[in-house]
Amino acid sequence: MSDLRRLLHLCRPFRWRIAFGVALSVTVMLSNVALMAVSGWFITSMALAGLGRLTLEFFTPAAAIRGLALLRAGARYLERLVTHEATLALIAKLRPWLYTRLVPLAPAGLRGLRHGDLLARLRGDVDALENVHLRLLGPVLSALVAGGAVVLWLGLVWWPLALWVALGLCVAGGLVPLIQRAFLRQSGGRITRARARLQAESADLTRGLAELQVFGAVERQVLLVQACAARMVAAQRRQAWLGAVFTALGSLVGQGMVLGALVLLIPQVSSHTLSGPEMAMLVLAVMAAMETVAGLPAAVAHWDSTMASARRIFELADQPPEVLETPHPRPPRAPELVLDHVSFAYPGGPEVIRDLSLRLVPGQSLALTGPSGAGKTTVLNLVQRFWDPSEGAISLSGVDLRALSDADLRGGIAVVDQHVHLFNGTIAENLRLAQPGASDEALWNALDLAALRAEVAAMPQGLATRLGELGARLSGGQARRLAVARAALQEAPLLLLDEPTEGLDRATQAQVIAGLRQLGAGRMMLIVTHHPQVLALAQKKIMLNPTAACTPLPASL
Numbered sequence: 001m002s003d004l005r006r007l008l009h010l011c012r013p014f015r016w017r018i019a020f021g022v023a024l025s026v027t028v029m030l031s032n033v034a035l036m037a038v039s040g041w042f043i044t045s046m047a048l049a050g051l052g053r054l055t056l057e058f059f060t061p062a063a064a065i066r067g068l069a070l071l072r073a074g075a076r077y078l079e080r081l082v083t084h085e086a087t088l089a090l091i092a093k094l095r096p097w098l099y100t101r102l103v104p105l106a107p108a109g110l111r112g113l114r115h116g117d118l119l120a121r122l123r124g125d126v127d128a129l130e131n132v133h134l135r136l137l138g139p140v141l142s143a144l145v146a147g148g149a150v151v152l153w154l155g156l157v158w159w160p161l162a163l164w165v166a167l168g169l170c171v172a173g174g175l176v177p178l179i180q181r182a183f184l185r186q187s188g189g190r191i192t193r194a195r196a197r198l199q200a201e202s203a204d205l206t207r208g209l210a211e212l213q214v215f216g217a218v219e220r221q222v223l224l225v226q227a228c229a230a231r232m233v234a235a236q237r238r239q240a241w242l243g244a245v246f247t248a249l250g251s252l253v254g255q256g257m258v259l260g261a262l263v264l265l266i267p268q269v270s271s272h273t274l275s276g277p278e279m280a281m282l283v284l285a286v287m288a289a290m291e292t293v294a295g296l297p298a299a300v301a302h303w304d305s306t307m308a309s310a311r312r313i314f315e316l317a318d319q320p321p322e323v324l325e326t327p328h329p330r331p332p333r334a335p336e337l338v339l340d341h342v343s344f345a346y347p348g349g350p351e352v353i354r355d356l357s358l359r360l361v362p363g364q365s366l367a368l369t370g371p372s373g374a375g376k377t378t379v380l381n382l383v384q385r386f387w388d389p390s391e392g393a394i395s396l397s398g399v400d401l402r403a404l405s406d407a408d409l410r411g412g413i414a415v416v417d418q419h420v421h422l423f424n425g426t427i428a429e430n431l432r433l434a435q436p437g438a439s440d441e442a443l444w445n446a447l448d449l450a451a452l453r454a455e456v457a458a459m460p461q462g463l464a465t466r467l468g469e470l471g472a473r474l475s476g477g478q479a480r481r482l483a484v485a486r487a488a489l490q491e492a493p494l495l496l497l498d499e500p501t502e503g504l505d506r507a508t509q510a511q512v513i514a515g516l517r518q519l520g521a522g523r524m525m526l527i528v529t530h531h532p533q534v535l536a537l538a539q540k541k542i543m544l545n546p547t548a549a550c551t552p553l554p555a556s557l
């Protein structure tokens, strides 16, 4: 229930648009009931007039019928326009709302999520919330207002008929869909879970295709994706089948309601309490009244899957960030990196870093070495404040990281990682990520430093060359050198290198190392590597040992 309350809260800014959409929908339903009622009365009266039993002024009812038909069509068009516009506005608000909650979580808080799963939540689940207005709120509110109005009108005409219709509408719009919900209860959540699993496995298949091919596991992964797809289709088929059965049941209830109305009204006509045209008017009005609850079965059918999507989105948005930005940041002073008796354990895990102290000033470089799992990357993560140390403190430019603004922290650190993420844009756009206002000349200078100038200049479109998804058009070595150029543009005093030459051939390694040497001049460098030539960039090495306290370093290198 609290998920629904939160969804309604998110809809609050659009409440007037939603109300207008509901008013239009009610207009459609009531004009339809009125159209059917007047038509029933008019046709029967015309027939009786034809038999000479009645005199009839037919201009007014004929005009009313045309007017109601036009009103219904016009209101329907406007209703579609308004409700879809409100729905798109809600989705357009939801996505940035979720992104602003994800940003403080990244990267630490999102590591537990698979890429495809995150994508499913960002795309599929947010899209599924279009149902909130289109299929849940709108139909329920319209049914209550329009159905209530019809029952009220019938109550004024003859209350037993109103009672019968109220009962029919409650059964068709409430009881039948609720029984349907009991059957469908599981399948909504099952479809959402199956879709998320399918997306995650499909993402693994496409992104990990090279590894899967190397290990001969493509077929296994394809079978897994097929099994996930089959599970999803089975869940959807079951839902569609149940939906069809209950739609038929709902319309059966509608026919029963009309039949019951006839049974109630015929004696009234026989006893001359009611005229023939009036009976036709009421019966057709009762038939049209079914439209007021026609959207309720779909609302019930979408309830579980929509709520499951909402729950998954709120779960993600509610995760507490690992680190919080201080509301009172202090400005950075002279460049310097200090780790003061730092210890760290991942949440719920054993201690990874124990009592590590070091100090770096510009022009100094330090390599972190040690066996796999010793905590080298963890130190780089702590310096970037993905997590805060469990004990001790880290300061950059004389200020504890916890007291630095996010902008000063990010602006003070450049990173060259073994996993370079390149965006699906041009070379210039990828470089300007580090310095949005950089001139073309500055970009060429950075490429020069990274030994990439000649290759980019040889491309027909130069800096405007598009890189494709994940930088697909560049080789691994070119991508790594582009990352060096990007770091050069950032002009940050601290440079973090995490296995920057991993996976490159000898010639490319030498080019990247030459670029890094230039880049490091006058900056502080913290390097994680096993590569002897990269190690040679460092003036000092520190050995991390997962089981013992870190070798204490002198106060300065």
Ligand SMILES: Nc1ncnc2c1ncn2[C@@H]1O[C@H](COP(=O)(O)OP(=O)(O)OP(=O)(O)O)[C@@H](O)[C@H]1O
Residues within 6 Å of the ligand: 111, 346, 347, 349, 352, 370, 371, 372, 373, 374, 375, 376, 377, 378, 379
């Ligand atoms: N997000 C995380 N949550 C929990 N434990 C983690 C996380 N990241 C790393 N660890 C654990 O912390 C320890 C240190 O990992 P880290 O990646 O820092 O080692 P490393 O020295 O860089 O290793 P390698 O040389 O293999 O990259 C490992 O035992 C690892 O399992």
